Amino acid sequence: MAKGFVVISAERCKGCGFCVEFCPTKVLALASAFNSKGYHPPHVVNSDKCSGCDLCGMYCPDFAIFGARNAR
Amino acid sequence: MSDTLLEVLPEIPEDAHNPVEPFLRMDRMPHIWCPGCGIGTTVNCFARALQSSQVDLKKTVIVSGIGCTGRVAGYANLDSFHTTHGRAIPFATGMKLANPELNVVVYSGDGDLFAIGGNHFIHAARRNMDIKVVCVNNMIYAMTGGQTAPTTPGTSVTSTAPYGVYEPTFNLPALAEAAGASYVARWTTFHVKQVAKSMEEMMKKKGFCFIEIISPCPTLYQRRNKMGDALDAMKYYKEASKVRNGAPTSETTLSKTGEIVVGKFVDRDRPDYLEVLKAQMVSVLGDRYTEPENSCCEC
Amino acid sequence: MHADPKGVLTGVHFIDGDHACCEGLLAAGARFSSGYPITPSTEVVERFAQRIPTVGGVFIQMEDELAASITLQGAVWAGAKAFTVTSGPGFSLMMEHIGLAAMTETPCVFVDVQRGGPSTGLPTLPAQADMMQARWGSHGDYGMIALCPNSPQECFDLAITAFNLAEEFRTPVMLMLDECIGHMTEKVVIPEAEKIEVTPRRWTSEPPETFQLFKPKADMVPDMVKAGDGYSIHVTGLTHDERGYPNMTVDVQDRSVRRLVNKLTPLANERAIFETADLDDAEVVVVSYGITSRVAQRALKLAREQGIKAGKFRLISAWPFPTERLRALAGRVKAMVVPEINLGQMVLEVERAAAGKCKVIPVSHAGGTVHNPEVILKAIVEAAR
Numbered sequence: 001m002a003k004g005f006v007v008i009s010a011e012r013c014k015g016c017g018f019c020v021e022f023c024p025t026k027v028l029a030l031a032s033a034f035n036s037k038g039y040h041p042p043h044v045v046n047s048d049k050c051s052g053c054d055l056c057g058m059y060c061p062d063f064a065i066f067g068a069r070n071a072r
Numbered sequence: 073m074s075d076t077l078l079e080v081l082p083e084i085p086e087d088a089h090n091p092v093e094p095f096l097r098m099d100r101m102p103h104i105w106c107p108g109c110g111i112g113t114t115v116n117c118f119a120r121a122l123q124s125s126q127v128d129l130k131k132t133v134i135v136s137g138i139g140c141t142g143r144v145a146g147y148a149n150l151d152s153f154h155t156t157h158g159r160a161i162p163f164a165t166g167m168k169l170a171n172p173e174l175n176v177v178v179y180s181g182d183g184d185l186f187a188i189g190g191n192h193f194i195h196a197a198r199r200n201m202d203i204k205v206v207c208v209n210n211m212i213y214a215m216t217g218g219q220t221a222p223t224t225p226g227t228s229v230t231s232t233a234p235y236g237v238y239e240p241t242f243n244l245p246a247l248a249e250a251a252g253a254s255y256v257a258r259w260t261t262f263h264v265k266q267v268a269k270s271m272e273e274m275m276k277k278k279g280f281c282f283i284e285i286i287s288p289c290p291t292l293y294q295r296r297n298k299m300g301d302a303l304d305a306m307k308y309y310k311e312a313s314k315v316r317n318g319a320p321t322s323e324t325t326l327s328k329t330g331e332i333v334v335g336k337f338v339d340r341d342r343p344d345y346l347e348v349l350k351a352q353m354v355s356v357l358g359d360r361y362t363e364p365e366n367s368c369c370e371c
Numbered sequence: 372m373h374a375d376p377k378g379v380l381t382g383v384h385f386i387d388g389d390h391a392c393c394e395g396l397l398a399a400g401a402r403f404s405s406g407y408p409i410t411p412s413t414e415v416v417e418r419f420a421q422r423i424p425t426v427g428g429v430f431i432q433m434e435d436e437l438a439a440s441i442t443l444q445g446a447v448w449a450g451a452k453a454f455t456v457t458s459g460p461g462f463s464l465m466m467e468h469i470g471l472a473a474m475t476e477t478p479c480v481f482v483d484v485q486r487g488g489p490s491t492g493l494p495t496l497p498a499q500a501d502m503m504q505a506r507w508g509s510h511g512d513y514g515m516i517a518l519c520p521n522s523p524q525e526c527f528d529l530a531i532t533a534f535n536l537a538e539e540f541r542t543p544v545m546l547m548l549d550e551c552i553g554h555m556t557e558k559v560v561i562p563e564a565e566k567i568e569v570t571p572r573r574w575t576s577e578p579p580e581t582f583q584l585f586k587p588k589a590d591m592v593p594d595m596v597k598a599g600d601g602y603s604i605h606v607t608g609l610t611h612d613e614r615g616y617p618n619m620t621v622d623v624q625d626r627s628v629r630r631l632v633n634k635l636t637p638l639a640n641e642r643a644i645f646e647t648a649d650l651d652d653a654e655v656v657v658v659s660y661g662i663t664s665r666v667a668q669r670a671l672k673l674a675r676e677q678g679i680k681a682g683k684f685r686l687i688s689a690w691p692f693p694t695e696r697l698r699a700l701a702g703r704v705k706a707m708v709v710p711e712i713n714l715g716q717m718v719l720e721v722e723r724a725a726a727g728k729c730k731v732i733p734v735s736h737a738g739g740t741v742h743n744p745e746v747i748l749k750a751i752v753e754a755a756r
Contacts, residue, residue, distance in 0.1 A: 061112025166445025
């Protein structure tokens with residue numbers, strides 16, 4: 001299982017793409033779907049690679065995503 | 073529709089929450105900043121620095137001026153003050169002097185701090201007032217629609233310089249150092265870990281501290297100058313930044329597309345305003361000097 | 372609540388209005404001042420700078436009046452009683468922050484020792500030409516309290532009143548001296564601390580969970596906390612709701628701005644501060660304030676000696692203007708004579724209050740000195756015809 005996980009609040013996202021671009025293990029991609037404001041939020045495409053480093057969380061200007069390490 | 077977007081992975085603990093939430097007024101979200109604006113990223117770093125520095129949040133206040141970055145105070149879950157244009161620093165000065173137990177952070181933009189507020193910045197640095205100044209430098213007046221700031225680099229097009237800017241800019245780290253700041257650092261919004269670490273250092277450091285954070289303004293700076301979107305700005309910061317801790321601030325001038333020297337440039341110790349005040353009063357008045365009581369209104 | 376004896380220089384003194392004003396501010400509990408030197412007001416902060424290190428407090432000389440007028444507000448939100456002092460050009464620079472104090476309901480005192488203007492004007496000579504600026508100088512609608520002493524003793528007394536009203540109404544208060552009053556040396560009696568009433572800040576007793584920083588009490592004024600109390604307050608110059616959060620809607624603008632004006636209504640009516648004499652049989656009333664009220668005193672005496680039934684109405688609280696009081700008076704006199712060292716400011720308010728019920732005669736003076744009492748007398752004589 002992956003070392004970490006990300007939690008996405010899709011409705012808060014404004015689709016800047018920082019999290020997708022700067023994820024060191026390329027866990028994320030922008031979804032083709034829209035949120036209710038019309039932005040494409042990220043979704044997880046490689047969950048098993050997530051290290052839970054929270055770099056996505058640090059980059060996110062909208063507090064819409066964060067990463068955390070699994071307890072085990 | 074949002075249900076289809078939320079990747080609810082089976083192993084996510086139910087109590088998982090965004091670590092910055094306790095530091096923000098989440099009831100005020102979403103914030104007013106544009107998609108790709110870097111201010112939110114700096115706030116994210118600030119929230120993490122509040123956590124890592126373990127400052128007493130009840131004794132920590134944030135003061136902003138006017139502009140996009142001026143809105144930061146309103147989103148921080150601290151005693152927060154959104155003052156007038158350019159005057160966050162003197163307001164913060166009054167707070168610190170009236171209650172030295174407060175950790176006083178000024179969070180504002182380049183136009184606010186260095187055009188209309190430039191005089192206050194240099195005097196607070198000269199006094200080594202124990203306040204912490206964070207400047208989000210998006211190189212433009214964004215709130216009012218993209219006018220020239222004292223930081224807008226040469227040849228950039230702004231709404232008030234439609235044929236390109238020709239005024240020289242301020243080199244903010246050099247200005248801060250020359251005026252007397254105890255701590256001076258510059259990063260970009262690409263350098264999130266370094267920003268958070270510098271902010272943590274700043275919170276623990278006594279005296280006048282200054283951090284400049286170069287930040288994208290995709291709506292009014294990048295777009296008008298055909299520099300792409302916020303992600304393009306971030307990629308530029310990544311490629312053009314050169315970490316030079318301790319670099320002479322004479323070498324930290326910015327240009328429109330050139331190298332960005334980042335790092336911690338100044339970290340020095342000199343007595344702060346209140347220490348000097350007390351020493352002088354004690355030396356002249358001796359026992360007659362009476363230390364101010366905090367919160368005198370309770371007397 | 373009684374004054375803190377540490378700031379009270381009990382005794383009989385022979386000092387000028389600026390110095391007496393400083394002692395009044397100290398007696399009221401002021402322990403913080405941010406200033407910027409400007410004639411003829413500087414003596415107030417010079418004395419404060421000399422006195423405060425042994426009383427316990429801070430004076431800081433700022434880089435300009437813009438800084439001075441907001442540094443004190445930071446101090447207020449950190450818990451201090453704070454003031455600044457200035458004159459004409461500096462008063463102009465402070466206008467934005469007087470608006471901030473009104474909008475954020477920050478209790479504080481601004482002292483303006485008026486000199487001749489416009490611009491640099493007459494730095495060392497008197498005028499009373501900032502009266503409208505004191506009321507209307509900052510943009511937007513807000514209420515204002517302005518007090519006008521006419522002696523060094525009143526500079527002391529009204530400095531305390533100014534702070535008491537600032538705290539009671541959570542508002543900035545203007546203490547409007549003029550160069551003559553500021554530099555006039557007279558006997559000033561400073562009572563013992565326990566004989567000085569001081570209004571404490573309106574500290575809330577509510578817990579953070581329910582407290583709202585801008586939610587008015589029955590008297591239309593909200594209670595306060597300070598930074599560091601654990602309430603995570605937000606204070607903004609933007610139009611804001613009861614929590615202090617920006618809310619730029621027509622409804623919130625309407626109810627907040629109306630309240631900023633209406634909360635001062637008691638001072639316009641039943642609690643207006645003024646001094647009267649010889650009004651019972653008066654046919655002509657001289658309405659004056661500050662140094663001019665003392666010059667007018669001579670004219671009133673000469674008029675009575677000539678058999679003219681002249682009376683005195685001295686404005687002490689010039690703002691809010693005591694409209695109802697003067698309107699009642701206007702109904703039973705022939706005329707009101709309004710001498711002031713400007714080309715017609717408070718006289719406009721007197722005209723408005725009189726509402727056509729009596730003649731209103733301005734006696735203007737461009738500044739630089741006081742009126743000749745004969746000029747005021749002449750206006751009284753003509754008004755009595």
